[in-house]
Amino acid sequence: MSLRFFNTYSRKIEEFEPRDLVDRAITMYTCGPTVYSRAHIGNFRAYIFEDLLQRHLELRGYKVHRVMNITDVEDKTIRGAREAKLPLTKFTEQFKKAFFQDAETLRIKSANEFPAATEQRYIDRMIDMIGELTARGLAYQADDKSVYFRINKFPNYGKLAHFDLTQLQSTGRVKHDEYDKEHIGDFALWKAWDDEDGDVKWDSPWGAGRPGWHIECSAMSTALLGDQIDIHCGGVDNIFPHHEAEIAQSEGVTGKKFVRYWLHCAHLLVDGQKMAKSLGNFYTVPDVIAKDYTGRELRYALLRVHYRVPLNFTWKGMQEARESLDRIDEWLARLREIAKVGNVQRSTPNAQPSIRPDFETALDDDLNISAALGFLFESIRETNRAMDENMLDTASAKAWLDWWQRINTVLDLEPETDTVVPQAVTQLAEEREKARREKNWKLSDELRDRISAIGWEVRDTKDGQKLTPRGGFYPQNLR
């Protein structure tokens, strides 16, 4: 079965046809963070969607080359650096670091390249592209010395956003600082230097200044991936004007179709509302971790809803994510036990729940993760029932574990190996140690049960007590 994606450009589900049918190599460009503050969980929802997309393409045998840019110069980074009284690079560096840390916490696969807009070779390319657009009459320098894209000269402008330019003209009010532009919708390619920019400036044929945000992505994507990209992703709020402008600039220079498939991820809401610092519902990855959740749990919570559906983040949802992962962990531990020690054979081959390709085919269908997870949990129910009845044989348990390994290349939801032991558990374990020293076996057993009740297992080894997250095989009669 072939892959199908909803292409924002056509507003249709389209069959995915890579350009390179022989090597099945795919180029993918994903708009990365603007490093003026720590990225919030809404940003990471989009990055997790892109991660899922890449991993599924790889599961299907494609070789994905992904570029994610870092926007380290635009209005917000300059303003932030000025307010913090720091040089721009020093200011943005902390948020670049934080971004990579958070991406690692969420197990997001690293892109092949992370170009930053301020690297000189990209600045040079931006200047080249702007020069080319100017030579073709697609750009002009206004009286304010900035260079703008002339949208009226690019007939396809508005196609991605399905935007009618005449509406823009009739309803658009010309703001004070936009008098210099020919058209209200013309966007800046090169912003002339002013006092507020401080020492953030580069020389150009149009005088000192800095690039506009949109041209950064056009320059970095074409520099690293060529004139045409297979898949370009971002959040829905990137569609207009950012991606619309990327198309105009890139196609304006190359004359070739810039992107074959545009995929956009819907918003993340918190408790049904738009996330905003003023509403107190604005969360970063460390904010969630501070509430005693793991990166793996947050990954699951951000992953489990179809990317074109708005995701409503709630603490109840985080709890559900934890419970779902517990079910997976417990199931895996039971399967591993049977795979290892074998099973009392009462089973017949046709009593084994069958492994169907439904997980993968659900993802083929525009990355339908909810259906894919639905199938996973249905499989867990069926195999658990077979294990409860002692009907699952060793070969079958191994086959399910192999299947899990395959789908987990997409999900990446195995438990952390070096899990941090919560304070409450450590404390109970210390009390238990003391009870054992005092040979108070009754208390020691009670404490073991209390530790178990909060999801941890304590084992006595020659090196002392060992604590592991339970989630594992727990005999039916003890539950």
Ligand SMILES: [Zn+2]
């Ligand atoms: Zn971009």
